[in-house]
Structure formats: structure tokens, C-alpha cells
Ligand SMILES: Nc1c(NC[C@H](O)[C@H](O)[C@H](O)CO)[nH]c(=O)[nH]c1=O
């Protein structure tokens with residue numbers, strides 16, 4: 001039986017963080033948590049690029065551009081979508097989640113989804129560094145694990161050529 005699993009070693013890794021500015025009060029804390037997690041696991045500060053977009057709906061487009069640049073070992077997406085008085089929330093959430101997943105499936109590097117989709121501001125605050133943790137930090141750690149796992153398969157595929 002062969003078990004594949006990734007580690008959290010960020011040394012030498014180049015990361016793009018695509019972050020939406022809408023609800024910046026929350027998203028800035030997701031970004032801070034993600035940056036802290038990456039740096040504490042060995043990613044050099046100069047190897048982290050932060051790319052700001054207006055809102056979550058714009059995340060997939062720029063994430064695709066970041067992937068296609070071939071500059072990065074992985075891409076992290078961060079944002080905060082909070083339900084308002086209309087159904088706009090549902091359309092934004094559906095498209096950003098579907099779009100990020102689609103970019104990831106069509107990519108040779110990991111793309112992780114760190115966009116909060118909450119029913120209230122309180123739920124968002126809880127997930128941005130208070131009693132429900134920091135989803136930016138958690139997703140950043142997952143990205144390092146996926147980069148490591150992805151490299152194991154890239155090495156294997158080279159071996160098969
Ligand atoms: N309501 C939220 C939005 N709405 C804006 C859209 O994401 C998009 O920027 C606009 O529709 C133009 O294309 N964005 C968030 O990130 N969070 C929200 O709560």
C-alpha cells in the first residue's frame with residue numbers, strides 16, 4: 001500500500017494570494033492570517049504576491065491569470081461574501097465557488113478556496129481570527145500541503161517519461 005500525503009514546508013515556494021476588497025474589514029484579517037501561516041512555515045515574504053480585486057466575483061478571472069503566468073507553485077483565494085437583503089449573495093457565492101473550482105481543475109498547480117460565505121457579519125468575524133479560527137490561515141496551510149502533494153505526482157510523472 002502506498003500512502004501519499006503532503007507536508008507543510010514552504011521553503012522555496014512562490015505563492016499568489018488573490019484577495020477581494022469588498023468587506024475589507026474582514027478580508028484583511030484573513031489575509032493577515034494567511035501571510036503569517038505561510039511565513040511561519042518557511043515561505044519567504046518576497047515569494048508572496050498579493051493581488052487585490054474589487055469583489056469575490058472577480059476572483060476566478062484573476063486567479064486564472066495568476067495560474068497561467070506560471071510564476072507560482074500555488075494560488076490562494078480569499079474573500080468575504082455576506083448575505084444582504086437580496087438574492088445577489090447567492091449568485092456571487094455560486095459563481096465564485098464554481099469559478100475557483102473550474103480554474104483549479106484546469107490548472108497544474110493547486111488553487112484553494114478561502115472565501116467566506118456567511119449569513120451575517122458576526123459569522124464572518126468569528127471566522128476571521130476569533131472563536132471559529134482564521135479561515136485564511138487554515139486555507140494557507142492547506143495550500144502548502146497541496147503544493148507538496150502535487151510535487152510528488154509531478155516527480156512521478158517525470159519518472160514515467
Ligand atoms: N456583496 C458582495 C460582493 N459583491 C460584489 C461582487 O463580488 C462583484 O464585485 C460585483 O458584482 C461586480 O462584478 N462581493 C464580495 O466580495 N462580497 C460581498 O458581500
Ligand SMILES: CC(=O)[C@@H](O)COP(=O)(O)O
Pocket residue numbers: 081082083084085086087088089090092
Ligand atoms: C453578497 C452581496 O452581494 C450583498 O452584500 C449585496 O447586498 P444586497 O443584497 O442587500 O444588495
